[in-house]
Each structure stands twice: as C-alpha cells, then as structure tokens.
Amino acid sequence: xATAVMTTLDPNSRSATRGMSDLTIRNLFIIPTIVFLIVFNxxxxxxxxxxxxxxxxxxxxxxxxxxxxxxxxxxxxxxFIWSNFAxxxxxxxxxxxxxxxxxxGVALLLNRDIPLKxxxxxxxxxxxxLSMAVVGLFWKLLYDPSWGVINYALGLGNFEWLSNPDMAxxxxxxxxxxxxxxxxMLLSLAGLSAVPKHLYEAxxxxxxxxxxxxxxxxxxxxxxxLMIAIIFRTMEAFKTFDLAYILTSQPTTEVIxxxxxxxxxxxxxxxxxxxxxxxxxxxxxxxTNIYVKYLNxxxxx
Amino acid sequence: xxxxxxxNISKTFxxxxxxxxxxxxxxxxxxxxxxxxTGAGKTTTLRLIAGLEKPSEGQVFIDGVDVADWGAAERxxxxxxxxxxxxxxxxxxxxxxxxLKPKIRRLPDAEIKDRxxxxxxxxxxxxxxxxxxxxxxxGEMQRVSIGRAIxxxxxxxxxDEPLSALDAKLREALRTELKNLQMQLGATFxxxxxxxxxxxxxxxxxxxxxxxxxVQTGTPHEIYNNPxxxxxxxxxxxxxxxxxxxKLVNGRAVMAPLNFELPFSGGAKTxxxxxxxxxxxxxxxxxxxxxxxxxxxxxxxxxxxxxxxENHGVEKILTLRVGDATLRATVPARTDVAIEQxxxxxxxxxxxxxxxxxxxxxxxxxx
Numbered sequence: 021x022a023t024a025v026m027t028t029l030d031p032n033s034r035s036a037t038r039g040m041s042d043l044t045i046r047n048l049f050i051i052p053t054i055v056f057l058i059v060f061n062x063x064x065x066x067x068x069x070x071x072x073x074x075x076x077x078x079x080x081x082x083x084x085x086x087x088x089x090x091x092x093x094x095x096x097x098x099x100f101i102w103s104n105f106a107x108x109x110x111x112x113x114x115x116x117x118x119x120x121x122x123x124x125g126v127a128l129l130l131n132r133d134i135p136l137k138x139x140x141x142x143x144x145x146x147x148x149x150l151s152m153a154v155v156g157l158f159w160k161l162l163y164d165p166s167w168g169v170i171n172y173a174l175g176l177g178n179f180e181w182l183s184n185p186d187m188a189x190x191x192x193x194x195x196x197x198x199x200x201x202x203x204x205m206l207l208s209l210a211g212l213s214a215v216p217k218h219l220y221e222a223x224x225x226x227x228x229x230x231x232x233x234x235x236x237x238x239x240x241x242x243x244x245x246l247m248i249a250i251i252f253r254t255m256e257a258f259k260t261f262d263l264a265y266i267l268t269s270q271p272t273t274e275v276i277x278x279x280x281x282x283x284x285x286x287x288x289x290x291x292x293x294x295x296x297x298x299x300x301x302x303x304x305x306x307x308t309n310i311y312v313k314y315l316n317x318x319x320x321x
Numbered sequence: 322x323x324x325x326x327x328x329n330i331s332k333t334f335x336x337x338x339x340x341x342x343x344x345x346x347x348x349x350x351x352x353x354x355x356x357x358x359t360g361a362g363k364t365t366t367l368r369l370i371a372g373l374e375k376p377s378e379g380q381v382f383i384d385g386v387d388v389a390d391w392g393a394a395e396r397x398x399x400x401x402x403x404x405x406x407x408x409x410x411x412x413x414x415x416x417x418x419x420x421l422k423p424k425i426r427r428l429p430d431a432e433i434k435d436r437x438x439x440x441x442x443x444x445x446x447x448x449x450x451x452x453x454x455x456x457x458x459x460g461e462m463q464r465v466s467i468g469r470a471i472x473x474x475x476x477x478x479x480x481d482e483p484l485s486a487l488d489a490k491l492r493e494a495l496r497t498e499l500k501n502l503q504m505q506l507g508a509t510f511x512x513x514x515x516x517x518x519x520x521x522x523x524x525x526x527x528x529x530x531x532x533x534x535x536v537q538t539g540t541p542h543e544i545y546n547n548p549x550x551x552x553x554x555x556x557x558x559x560x561x562x563x564x565x566x567x568k569l570v571n572g573r574a575v576m577a578p579l580n581f582e583l584p585f586s587g588g589a590k591t592x593x594x595x596x597x598x599x600x601x602x603x604x605x606x607x608x609x610x611x612x613x614x615x616x617x618x619x620x621x622x623x624x625x626x627x628x629x630x631e632n633h634g635v636e637k638i639l640t641l642r643v644g645d646a647t648l649r650a651t652v653p654a655r656t657d658v659a660i661e662q663x664x665x666x667x668x669x670x671x672x673x674x675x676x677x678x679x680x681x682x683x684x685x686x687x688x
Binding site: 237 | 371372373392394397399400402404406408409419423469473
C-alpha cells in the first residue's frame with residue numbers, strides 16, 4: 021500500500037542531490053503531525069482517563085487516590101447532572117431543528133436563477149465566519165431588555181430574553197440558529213444543485229405536483245448531505261459552551277459543558293470532571309454513531 | 322391520442338436562434354420522426370410541445386386547442402429522454418408507479434398494479450420490477466423510462482433520441498419494439514433522432530430539420546427518393562446521394578469540370594411533373610444519384626478508377642474517382658474489384674434528381 025501511494029523521487033531533483041530519500045521527506049512531513057497529535061490530543065485523553073478514576077484535585081497538593089468507579093457512579097446518580105443533560109438535549113433539539121428548517125428553507129429559495137445569487141449567498145454565510153465570543157457579546161446587546169434592538173423592532177417593550185429563566189435557553193438557541201443556519205444552507209445548496217434538472221422535468225411531465233416532487237425527488241436526493249450537516253451541528257450543539265456562557269448565567273441554561281467547566285475550574289474537582297468529560301464523550305460518540313448508521317441507510321436506499 | 326400542430330414557431334435563446342418559422346402537422350396516431358443534425362432544433366421542438374419551453378413566437382395546438390398557457394402537466398404528454406431520467410433510489414416498480422401516484426389523480430391500487438404489470442409485460446421487464454434502478458443496464462433503463470411513459474396513456478409520446486445511448490444490437494431490437502408498441506397503442510408518436518436509419522425504418526412520416534427550419538416533410542420513401550434539396554439528399558441515406566455539378570446538353574448530362582457525359586433521356590418520363598423549361602440546356606445544375614443507382618458495366622460510358630472499397634457483407638461500397646471528383650457506388654459483394662483498378666460505370670437515368678446549382682432546391686420541388 022505504502023509503495024503504491026508514494027511516488028519515487030526524481031533523481032535530478034534538488035532534494036535528491038541533497039541526499040534526501042523518499043522516506044526522509046515523508047517522515048519530515050508526517051512526524052511533526054504525529055508528535056503534535058500525541059502531545060496535545062492522545063496523551064491528555066489517556067491521562068484524563070486515569071484521573072477520572074481518582075479523587076485528584078488540581079488545586080490541592082494532596083496526592084491522588086484511586087477511587088475506582090466512584091466518580092462515575094456518583095455522577096450518574098446525581099439528579100443535577102441529569103438536569104444538565106436534559107437542558108443540553110432540549111438545546112440540541114431546538115437549535116438543530118431550527119437550523120435545519122431555516123438553512124434548508126433558505127437553500128430552497130436560493131436554488132434558482134436569481135440576480136446577485138453569488139453575493140447573496142456570501143452575505144448569508146457571514147454569521148458563520150464570526151467568532152463565537154463576538155457573536156455572544158453582540159447578541160447580548162441585541163437582546164438587552166431596555167435598549168436592545170430586538171425588543172425595539174418587535175415592539176416587545178421590556179421583554180427579558182436572557183434573565184427570564186424560561187426564555188434564556190431559547191434565546192441562546194436563536195443565536196446559535198442565526199449563526200449556524202448558513203452552514204446547513206451551504207451543504208443543502210450543494211445537495212440541491214446536484215439534483216439533475218431533467219428529473220424535475222420528468223416529474224413535471226409525469227404530472228407530479230410540487231409537494232409530491234419535493235417529497236419524492238428533492239428530499240430523498242438531498243437527504244444524505246443534509247444528514248451530514250445534522251451530524252456536525254448536533255455534535256457542535258452538544259458541546260456548546262461559549263455562546264451559553266457569554267449570553268446568560270441562568271441555571272436553566274447550564275448545559276453540560278458549562279457544568280463541566282464549573283466542576284473542573286471553579287470547584288476544582290479535577291478527577292470527577294474528567295469522569296464527566298468521559299461520560300459526555302461517550303454520549304456524543306453514541307449519538308454520532310446512530311446518525312452515521314442512519315446516514316448509511318439513507319445512502320444505500 | 323391527439324393531433325399536434327405547430328404554427329410559425331420561432332424560438333430564441335438570448336442571441337441564439339433555435340427555431341425559425343416552424344410549421345409542423347402531426348396527425349392522430351402517426352409515428353412522426355423529426356430528423357436533423359445536432360443543434361438543428363429537434364430537442365427544442367420537443368420541449369416546446371411538452372411545455373417545458375415557451376415559444377418566442379407562434380402557437381402550439383393539441384387537438385386544435387392553443388395550449389400556450391398550459392403547463393407540462395396539463396398537456397398530458399409523455400417524454401422519454403436520452404438520459405433515461407429514472408428516479409434514483411426507487412425500484413423499477415416505484416418508477417413505473419410514480420406518474421400514477423400523485424394524490425390529485427390517484428388511481429385505485431388495483432388499477433395501478435394492473436397498469437404497471439401490463440406495461441412491464443409489453444416491455445418485457447417484469448423480472449426487473451423489484452430491482453433498484455441503478456442496478457439496470459442501459460437498455461433496461463431505457464425500457465423502464467418508456468414504461469413510465471406508457472403506464473399513463475398520455476395523448477402524445479415525445480421521444481428525444483431514446484436509443485442513441487444504446488449499443489447497436491439493442492438499438493435495433495428496441496427500434497422494432499417501439500414501432501410495434503406504437504401500432505399496438507395506436508398512439509401519436511413524435512420521435513426525435515439524428516440517425517437517418519432510425520428515421521427511415523420507424524417513421525410513418527419524417528420531417529427533416531436544418532438550422533431551425535423544416536426542410537422537407539414526407540414519407541421515408543419520398544424523402545429518400547425525392548429529396549427537396551441537396552441538404553436532404555446528402556443527409557438522408559448512407560452512403561449519401563452523389564452530388565455532381567454539371568449541365569444538360571442535348572438530353573445528355575455533362576459534368577462540367579470533369580468532362581464526362583451520361584445519358585439523361587429516361588428521366589423526363591418518370592418525372593411526370595418536370596417542366597421542360599426548368600431544365601433547359603446549359604443551366605448550371607447539380608445531378609443527384611443514389612449509390613445503388615450507379616452500376617459497373619464493361620460497356621458503360623464513363624471510365625473511373627476504384628479509389629476505395631468498403632466491404633459491408635451483402636454489398637460493397639466503392640468510391641470511384643473520375644478526374645479529381647469522387648462518387649460512391651453500391652455494388653453486390655461478389656463484384657470483384659481492386660483498388661486502383663480501372664472500371665466503367667453508368668447510372669440509372671430514371672433515378673437522377675436534378676437540383677438547381679444556386680439554390681440547391683430540387684427542380685421537381687421548385688416547379
């Protein structure tokens with residue numbers, strides 16, 4: 021395999037005259053990446069797995085004691101953690117569903133010959149390019165009850181978006197929808213424009229109505245790529261931290277990654293927070309796997 | 322079943338003119354073939370009838386009704402395209418059911434099943450019904466897309482080069498099948514092709530399209546034997562009609578630059594309509610003669626050299642060189658000739674078609 025992928029170095033090339041072989045050059049490119057991965061990803065991953073079985077606290081000089089599965093047991097029996105998961109689940113569903121509806125809808129609107137289509141698409145993609153923290157800070161201003169532009173535009177008076185515990189999570193989700201719908205739109209647009217035009221013509225000739233055409237032709241053909249967008253967005257939404265953290269500090273918006281942050285860096289329960297991080301990791305993997313299974317099924321059909 | 326009429330249709334795309342002043346009349350139950358080169362406007366004509374394009378000028382009538390404001394669905398036509406356009410991810414059965422399933426005109430399930438089964442039987446794809454469309458061969462796919470057209474009993478069948486993407490054997494088989502199908506259904510067919518063999522073998526009537534204009538409409542026999550102009554003469558027939566410049570002198574055909582003569586006496590008899598004045602002596606003409614009407618004979622009037630021999634099994638196609646001009650002759654395969662051999666040839670004077678040198682129009686049609 022390796023020999024098939026690698027091409028032989030031109031004996032007259034500059035590298036060859038300097039006495040470098042194919043292998044040297046390959047290693048030159050690959051080794052730094054591997055070292056980087058090991059130092060910053062794989063080592064911490066394994067190291068924190070070790071900590072998750074201890075009562076280690078990074079704030080105290082006391083040595084870590086091995087406590088077995090106690091951290092996991094306690095976390096999984098903690099009703100507060102479960103409420104954090106429930107909040108996260110609600111947030112994921114609201115924001116991903118919102119992004120798919122808005123993103124796919126806009127993609128359908130853009131998937132036709134309209135003037136300035138390219139410019140329009142680019143402008144619509146802008147929110148996605150901004151930094152999370154900047155978006156959070158801006159939307160905090162927009163949501164402000166007394167002088168925020170949203171209440172002004174919608175004529176809502178002093179409606180409290182972020183300090184109202186029932187509303188705050190939705191406010192965060194709306195911001196996330198605003199920011200990430202373009203991502204779903206971009207992928208959907210790619211999927212939509214890949215549907216051959218003659219299929220629509222054939223459907224028109226077959227006297228299919230527009231709903232029938234949409235559900236029998238457009239949707240099945242776009243489904244795989246839409247599914248990929250949903251996988252990405254679900255994973256991202258599941259580990260949302262910055263937007264929720266910046267916008268509000270309501271207990272009703274304490275998604276799992278905020279809980280994790282507090283546990284690790286405010287309460288300094290390092291061992292236990294490692295365990296929680298592993299629980300979150302396993303959950304994300306499980307959800308992603310379900311999606312991927314489903315994606316393969318959609319693709320096969 | 323319907324009668325289709327196009328009146329003075331023009332169609333432009335931006336600066337490009339696809340069709341100009343097109344008139345077409347397709348009788349009910351007729352197999353009409355629209356023949357032309359790539360870019361002649363065949364597909365555009367089809368799409369105009371289907372309602373996928375709007376004419377820039379002119380009208381389309383279906384059964385005498387102007388259908389300008391009708392969409393593709395209301396026109397009730399079936400369209401079979403070259404690229405199959407089967408719905409991906411569905412089985413053959415689901416594809417065939419597709420046109421019958423929309424809610425508005427939903428048929429009873431038993432009726433749908435009955436029609437699908439009948440169409441599958443007609444096209445001999447019953448064994449494929451539960452297969453996914455992406456696992457079919459080209460010929461099978463094209464049959465399914467024809468099947469999708471016939472389950473619906475449309476008023477007109479429009480076929481856009483449905484056979485061009487298939488290999489030769491299959492093309493021949495489907496050609497016969499399609500023709501049988503049309504006779505069986507008694508439906509109006511408009512078949513578009515660039516293949517003159519398809520046109521000749523399938524059409525009740527053939528329309529030859531060139532640069533967005535209909536050049537000639539007629540039965541395959543008329544088109545072949547009595548082409549309206551030199552374009553039709555050279556486009557229809559394989560090998561094409563020989564076209565040689567010359568003039569008439571005292572009832573003999575004199576090929577001007579080449580200095581050879583052939584008798585041209587019998588022609589006047591068969592061309593009953595030919596006015597004597599039309600082909601006056603000395604007028605610059607183009608003589609058209611089909612290769613099968615050129616024959617080799619030891620005592621024939623003109624000598625030529627064999628330039629090339631193509632062996633087609635039942636016949637040989639010879640390219641003869643006279644001076645610096647060439648012409649083709651179809652001879653029986655047993656004829657023994659070698660390249661560069663000197664032969665003598667003659668033509669069947671009854672079969673010669675005269676074209677005006679300037680306009681290229683046949684004298685029989687001009688008069």
